[in-house]
Amino acid sequence: MKDAQKDTILNHAGRDPRANHGIVNPPVYHCSTVLFPTLAELEESDRNPFEGVHYGRMGTPTSQAFEEAITRLEGGYKTVHAASGLNAIATALLSFTKAGDHVLITDSAYGPTRRFANDTLTPYGVEVEYFDPTIGAGIASLLKPNTSVVFLESPGSLTFEIQDIPAISAAAKTVGAKVLIDNTWATPLLLQPLRLGADVSIHSATKYIVGHADAMLGAIVCADEESWLKVKKTATRTGACAGPDDIFLGLRGLRTLSVRLKQHQENALALAGWLEKRPEVTRILHPAHPDFPGHALWKRDFAGSSGLFSVVIKAVPKTALAAMLDHLELFGMGYSWGGFESLILPTRPAAIRTATRWDDPGIVLRLHAGLEDVGDLIRDLDSAFKRLNDAL
Ligand SMILES: Cc1ncc(COP(=O)(O)O)c(C=O)c1O
The missing domain is CATH 3.40.640.10 (Type I PLP-dependent aspartate aminotransferase-like (Major domain))
Known part of the structure; x- marks a missing residue:
């Protein structure tokens, strides 16, 4: 047609x-x-x-x-x-x-x-x-x-x-x-x-x-x-x-891309909204977030957002970060994204940049919101933050 x-x-x-x-x-x-x-x-x-x-x-x-x-x-x-x-x-x-x-x-x-x-x-x-x-x-x-x-x-x-x-x-x-x-x-x-x-x-x-x-x-x-x-x-x-x-x-x-993407978007926005209120989180790096610096350009050019975004949490010792990430029940830790499953990954943008500086002292965690029930995903993250705080 x-x-x-x-x-x-x-x-x-x-x-x-x-x-x-x-x-x-x-x-x-x-x-x-x-x-x-x-x-x-x-x-x-x-x-x-x-x-x-x-x-x-x-x-x-x-x-x-x-x-x-x-x-x-x-x-x-x-x-x-x-x-x-x-x-x-x-x-x-x-x-x-x-x-x-x-x-x-x-x-x-x-x-x-x-x-x-x-x-x-x-x-x-x-x-x-x-x-x-x-x-x-x-x-x-x-x-x-x-x-x-x-x-x-x-x-x-x-x-x-x-x-x-x-x-x-x-x-x-x-x-x-x-x-x-x-x-x-x-x-x-x-x-x-x-x-x-x-x-x-x-x-x-x-x-x-x-x-x-x-x-x-x-x-x-x-x-x-x-x-x-x-x-x-x-x-x-x-x-x-x-x-x-x-x-x-x-x-x-491709046949199911549109319906999957809508759910990835919805779950990511719900996770970002919940994470934003956490005391451990200092910044949400998500183009659909109104405070994000590139938000206006995103709104002008994009028809929506997908499931991948990052959060910056306050700097913590590696042992506390490990306590947070090691025992997640639903979020997997690994490379790539875009599948049906939720993922989390600590990243180090400061280490690879050369034209600009990434000065934020916090830890950048990249999340991929999968297609699980978002309430369950939040419970998994909630327990993770509890483990992090207990380890401090
Ligand atoms: C933005 C982006 N481009 C390209 C690639 C590479 O894709 P592939 O893993 O299919 O080689 C990745 C992989 O993570 C990616 O995140």
Whole structure:
């Protein structure tokens, strides 16, 4: 349906029961070799390897179905899937940089994004510079004639600063730099950065899109054909592709993304509201929180919030923090987020920043609100604070 709404797209994109015996979901193509019946057809496919199916790594009907669905949701030109979110970030950065270029990356970016830039791009001759995530139009003062990429992550996934995508994109265009954004927190449902001026929107589909903490998957959505071709060629050269079962889990996750996200949002807001009143908590880092510095920008650009946010608690000795975190019944401690289950993670933003300082002496705890009963989650945190206080 033309002009279908997002919930309808989520439900129907990337599947065609009529082409598949009436079966609701598309088949999962396990594929490496694709056979060509004639020399002419083999040669034709060699000339256009990105058309149809050529070889498993370049795309199958399964990966194409996933890419088509994500493209429609983001309002992009085309998507390239990837083996993980980090693989998507690395592929996108490699696609738009070469030796001698200058790259600007938000200081709030996900740690492994920084590591890829510092430890892979820098030795290849790319100058990597970090900027204050709240810089907005002020990015103009950092742009150089050779700036090829401005990389955003909004909100930053530890400290949640919101970036002014339209202002940064407008400035980047003046030097021909591409704006890449990690849009994992919002998913295409809550933010469509290509409509705000970004050139490439990147997802760790591992998080909300897969939604069940059981697969690694990434997506790179491009605004135009030229960008897509660059990314597709890099992905082909580096062999970036995901397994068919993981892609299927991404497609399946999309069908329920909207209802899950609403519940993640509701639970996160309820937890933030409860945490705000705790004497141990000094700050809530949640873009939907009215006192949060980036709140106005979030309200302008986003259609809602997801389940990931941070709180800052007063500094306590490690033994007290361990007493708090070691015996949680429902919150798990571990990396990633976006699954059905609640998570908590102590983080150290001060340790990774270079362009700005994170001076808050408190402990930053990142929470992912899962889909459990929120009253039960609060009881789990309440007991955790009791253990912390008993240990002081
Ligand atoms: C904001 C953000 N981007 C990208 C990634 C990387 O995704 P993946 O784990 O799928 O490689 C993560 C993972 O935690 C993340 O938090």
